[in-house]
Amino acid sequence: MTTSFKFDLHTHNELCGHATGTIEDYVQAAVKNGLNVIGISDHTPYFHSEEDHPFPRITMARSGFSNYIEEVLRLKEKYANQIEVLLGIESDFFPELNHVYKQYLEKEPFDYIIGSVHFVDEVSIFKRGRWEGLTSAEKVTTKENYYRLIEQSARCGTFQILGHIDAMKGYYPEFSTIEVDAIDHTLRVIGESDLVIEINTSGKTKDSGGWYPADDILERALFHNVGVTFGSDAHIPERVGDEFDEVKRRLKEIGFTEWNYFVNKQKQAIHL
Template identity: 60%
Template sequence: MKFDYHTHHERCGHAQDTIEDYIQAAIKNDLQMIGISDHSPFFASEKDMAMPGIAMAKSEFSSYVEEVLKLKEKYRGKIEVLLGVESDFFRDHHPLYKSIYDQYPFDYIIGSVHFSNESNIFDKRRWENVTEEDVRKQKEHYYKLIVESAESGVFDILGHIDAMKGFYPDFTNVHTPEVEKALKRLGEVEATIEINTSGKNKDCGGWYPANDMLEMACHYGVGVTFGSDAHWPTRVGDEFEEVRDTLKEIGFKKWTVFRERKKAFVEL
């Protein structure tokens, strides 16, 4: 089975083209399953669109769901279209997010830590004039948030779990035992992480997470799934075969897939 659980579209303000364009790209690339997972609104904000160019407006959310459900029916028999969303994890607000998501027929929800210590993980300014100890502390805090996101019970898939390296490749070279502790905990709560191939578009290159983390994930029994994190249709399914082959080499046997918030497994 070839699939992609992580795609965006024009509603979020920083991706190109329509949902249907991504579905058609998936068909062209011989996928059997395509997940639509645009950035959820910032529901805790009083503003309709708290961060233009980052996430959709609250007023767009219902129409987003409706459009995906219509396209699911339109393409039934040609490709399986899944309704998803990529949600931010905020310590203080995840119950609110859960109460909203529970109102809709999602197939899966991706939980991503985009904000750590009140700053976007992709903000290059956070790395100005930092010491190795500063980076270590930031890294430890980031992985505590990832563990908390897994423990929250809100999410089916954890998104790009080492994406903080995106614009600071040396992040990978600063070591802390908290990373392995986090992977161990993810295994204990039977979490699923995505292998996200969008790192190639950042300074770090490669995938999220890197192979050393994938080896730990395999050791601790963490589930894996695939997401390109496509922000333009030509990236749908990008490097799926390479990811699958690497996972087999590491020792993984199965993909984790979701429908109607229910977990299942398919052979790699």
Template identity: 65%
Template sequence: MKFDIHTHHDRCGHARGTIRDYIEAAIEKGLNIIGISDHSPYFSSEEDQLYPHIAMGKSEFPKYINEVLQLKQLYSGKIEVLLGVESDFFPEDVDRYRSCYNAYPFDYIIGSVHHVDGISIFKKDRWDGLTEQQKIQTKETYYNLIEQSARSGMFQILGHIDAMKGYYPSFSTIQTKAVEHTLKVIGEHDIAIEINTSGKTKDVGGWYPSDEILEIACFYGVKVTFGSDAHDPNRVGDEFELVQKHLKEIGFKEWVYYKNRKRMNVIL
């Protein structure tokens, strides 16, 4: 069973290709399942499309849903298409986002923290001039937000849970007990984390999360899934087999995907 649950397309403004392009790429690469999970709109904004190069407009959201559902039917028998979304997590707006999602038949929702203290986690200079204590506090705030997202009950999957290292590789060396605590909470709430291979497109290289985090996740019984986080059809399913092999080496016995928000277990 070969799957990829994390893909984007041109609606978000920073990915290349249509939804159909990603489905066709998945078929070409021999995938059994392809999940479409573009970036959620900023539902709490008064503007339709607050950041045109980051996320789709609110008016596009129903069109996105309908297109995925139509393609799910069109490609039935060729590949299973899953309806997902990568949702930003803002604690103050959980109820608003939840109500937007509950209106649609999602197979799964990926919860991702993209902002800490109001600043993008991918802003390259956000670490400049910070003291070691401020760096620790920033990391702890990040993992507190991830913990809150796990407790929210809104998500089946948590996305790229150490992506702050993307343009700041030293992030992984900042010592704090918050990481292990957060993984323990994720395990207790029976939510999956993704192994996301898009780290290779950033300064850090490699995958999200680190081996250290995966080993702790395995200890706490955290479920894992696979996502390329493709923003180009060429990256669909990227390094699936390598991730599969490495998870076995760490000690995982299975990984998961979701249909109708229910977990499907797959032996590694």
């Protein structure tokens, strides 16, 4: 496998209500941008809700789940001679509800499942005002709770990839300066669980800028033998593969020698 092999495992589409473009638009963008592999990974429905579509601008409807899978599989066949299309999905992680999500996700032929923590203490990690008025101690507790959830997601057995593991800095850049021991503990668990974390280039669309996670976390991830993958987290087709070459170069500088994608939940290692 050549060193020019390009892939992107984190893309969304119009089904989640906060991205633009059809699934096929993202596949076509990947072909145009010279990718070898494109993973489609829109947000899971809220499987734990009695409503079909309680938050139309956050996730797909439960009634649209099977259509999503069928469409990705159709495109996998249609574009087989141009690009490898992978069936992925990004799942919220709620520890007390993981068994509900698992029931739905394990039935389907996913190549990989990205597990992402989007809520801490029942508040969105991207809620701008959530840090206002907190004491230093409360900020530490919040960050520790975030990484405790990520650790639980690593242990739960549902995921192959853990998504954007410092995304809580998105609308609160000072998050990165809150000192906690939990990050190293969580990275050690991720490494022991043989999962990978993504380098997610969508941080550039938030106040924090940069990537998720930051370089210091990637250096610690390497120390703890945590594997890595690439995801643009594209919500518009034009961002497919965004900054792939820059991430690859930076990972090599940090000391990584390979990164990974998944087919049928089996890790495929690519030399950097």
